[in-house]
Each structure stands twice: as C-alpha cells, then as structure tokens.
Amino acid sequence: MSNDKPLVLDVDGTFLSTDLLHESFWxxxxxxxxxxxxxxxTRFRDRARLKAELAALGPLRTDLMPVAPAVAEVVIGALNEGREVCLASASISGWWRSWRPITGSPSGSSPRTGGSI
Incomplete structure (x- = not known):
C-alpha cells in the first residue's frame, strides 16, 4: 500500500540539529x-525584522549544517517510496535558495523547500 501523503518536516531542530536564526547570527x-x-x-524584539536584516548580510552555508541522521533516513526512505518531502520553516525565504538537496534517492529527487509558512 503506497502512502500518498507528503512528509512535512520542520527544519529548525527537527531536520537540522540547529536553528537557522542562530546560524544566520554566526x-x-x-x-x-x-x-x-x-x-x-536593535532588532532583538522584532524577530521578523531581525531575521530579514540578518538574511540580508549574505547567504547561509546550508551544505555545512548538521542534518539529524535519523530524520535524514526517514526523508530518504520517503523519497525512495516516491513521496513528496517538504521542509517547513518560519525563516526568511532567501535562506532556502542555497539549500542543498538530500542525496541517496535513486531518482535523484530532493525535498521541496519552502520559505516562511
């Protein structure tokens, strides 16, 4: 029996073992x-503006961020089953432009990444 439901994952602290806001600060x-x-x-109390201004400083090296191994296995399994995988985050959408795809899928597919939701 196939599962048509997409796998939707929160990025910060679930898919990644880090937080994109913290990574943008560093x-x-x-x-x-x-x-x-x-x-x-100056923007500490306004999270949306803080994220936007930190994102404007430059792209993040998402290829260096730690992916949670157990979650990555679930993602690769879902991709191998042909399921859609969506990564969700309240982060600035510009941070997603440099997202590295997950490899290991025979079809070469990768999770769809979205911006703020």
Missing part, C-alpha cells in the same frame, strides 16, 4: 561583526 559575525551586533541589539 554567519553574520563572520562577515560583518559590528553590523551583526548592531542589528541584533
């Missing part, structure tokens, strides 16, 4: 330390 410190600290200090 990436910003590496690119523009003073600007990152200023943005963080």
């Amino acid at each position: 990436a910003g410190l590496g690119r523009a330390p003073l600007r990152t600290l200023r943005i963080t200090a």
